[in-house]
Amino acid sequence: MTKDIYVLIEHVQGKVADISYIMLAAARELAEGTGGEVVGILLGHEAQGLAETLAADKVLYGDHPALAEFTPDAYQKVLEKLIPEKEPRAVLFGSTTIGADVVGTLSSQLDIPLVDSCVSVSADSNVISQICGGKIMVESALEGTTSFIAMIPGHYKVESGQSDAGPEVTPIELPALDDLRVTLRQYIEPEIGDVDITQEDVLIGVGRGIQTEDNIEWIEELADLLGAEICASRPIVDQGWLPTSRMVGKSGQSVKPKLYLSLGISGAPEHVEGMAGSEMVIAVNMDPDAPIFDVAKYGVEFDLFDLIDPLMDKIEETS
Numbered sequence: 001m002t003k004d005i006y007v008l009i010e011h012v013q014g015k016v017a018d019i020s021y022i023m024l025a026a027a028r029e030l031a032e033g034t035g036g037e038v039v040g041i042l043l044g045h046e047a048q049g050l051a052e053t054l055a056a057d058k059v060l061y062g063d064h065p066a067l068a069e070f071t072p073d074a075y076q077k078v079l080e081k082l083i084p085e086k087e088p089r090a091v092l093f094g095s096t097t098i099g100a101d102v103v104g105t106l107s108s109q110l111d112i113p114l115v116d117s118c119v120s121v122s123a124d125s126n127v128i129s130q131i132c133g134g135k136i137m138v139e140s141a142l143e144g145t146t147s148f149i150a151m152i153p154g155h156y157k158v159e160s161g162q163s164d165a166g167p168e169v170t171p172i173e174l175p176a177l178d179d180l181r182v183t184l185r186q187y188i189e190p191e192i193g194d195v196d197i198t199q200e201d202v203l204i205g206v207g208r209g210i211q212t213e214d215n216i217e218w219i220e221e222l223a224d225l226l227g228a229e230i231c232a233s234r235p236i237v238d239q240g241w242l243p244t245s246r247m248v249g250k251s252g253q254s255v256k257p258k259l260y261l262s263l264g265i266s267g268a269p270e271h272v273e274g275m276a277g278s279e280m281v282i283a284v285n286m287d288p289d290a291p292i293f294d295v296a297k298y299g300v301e302f303d304l305f306d307l308i309d310p311l312m313d314k315i316e317e318t319s
Ligand SMILES: Cc1cc2nc3c(=O)[nH]c(=O)nc-3n(C[C@H](O)[C@H](O)[C@H](O)COP(=O)(O)OP(=O)(O)OC[C@H]3O[C@@H](n4cnc5c(N)ncnc54)[C@H](O)[C@@H]3O)c2cc1C
Pocket: 133, 206, 207, 208, 209, 210, 232, 233, 234, 235, 236, 247, 248, 249, 250, 251, 252, 263, 264, 265, 266, 267, 268, 269, 270, 271, 274, 284, 285, 286, 287, 290, 302, 303, 304, 305
C-alpha cells in the first residue's frame, strides 16, 4: 500500500468540475498526514490539457475514445484495474452524479470500504461525514489498506485545489474498452426556462420551510427589492410551485451567484451540490443544526415568517 491519496477528476464537456478541485484540497490535507502525494486520475480523450489547473503532485492520465465522455461502464473498467495495481491509501470520489455512478459498484467489486457524504478530512486520517440527509454527523477513522471517500462540497474552497504549476502527467495502461454496455448517445442541456438561474448574481433559494405555494409571491416581493431571482430546493419543484428550471442541486442546476440567500432549506447534500460554489451564502433556518449552516458564511437562526416583512421594510427604508 502506498501513502498516496488519489482523486478521480470529474469533467464535463471539456471543463473540470468544481468538485474535483474541492477533492484535491481535501486530499492535500490527508496526504499531509500520510506523507504521500496527491494524485489525480484523469480519464478522457485528448483531454490532457485539463490537468493543467489541478493542484496535484501528479496526474495519471488514461486516454481513449471510449473515455471522451463519462460512462460508469468505462470508468469502472479502468479503475478496477488501476486501483489494485497502485494500492493508494485512499481514493476520493465526488458524492455527485458521476461519483455515485462508479464508487458504490467499485467498493463492492474491489471489497474496499466506502465513506459516503464526507464533509471534511483531517491529517490523522479521520473523516467527518453526514447521514440522514445531514441531520447526523459521523466521525470515522480510515483503517486497513485502501479506503474510498465520496466528498460533498461545502467545507473546502475550489481555489484551494487549483494551481497553475501544472502537475507531472503520466499516461496509464488501459484495459480493453471495446465491449462496453453503456455509451453516451446525446448530451442534453438542462432546460433554461424563463430565467437562466446559473447566470444570476443574486438568488433567493426557497425550501420546504416556506410552507405554502402562496408564499412564493411574498418571497418574489423580496426578490424584486433585492434585484434577485428565485430558485428552489427539489420539494418545491416536485410540488409544482416553481418550474424545474429553477431547481438547484443534483437533479437541477449548479449555480454560483455572488449572493445566495437560502430561506427554509435544510442543506441536504443533493441541494448543496448545486450551490456550494456561491460566493456568499446567507442561510435562514429555525433549526440550529441544519446542515445549510455548514456552507453559509452568515447563518440566521430565525423563523423566516418573522424576518421577511421587517427585512423588506428595512430595505425600502434604506433605498
Ligand atoms: C437522487 C436524489 C436527487 C436529489 N436531487 C435534489 C436536487 O437537485 N435538489 C434538491 O434541493 N434536493 C434534491 N434531492 C432531495 C434532497 O435529498 C432533500 O430532500 C431536499 O433538498 C430537501 O429540501 P428542503 O431543504 O426544502 O426541505 P427540508 O429538508 O424539509 O428542509 C426544510 C427546512 O426548513 C426549515 N424551516 C421550516 N420552517 C421554517 C421557518 N418558518 N423559518 C425558517 N426555517 C424553517 C427546517 O428547519 C428545515 O431545515 C434529491 C434527493 C435524491 C435522493
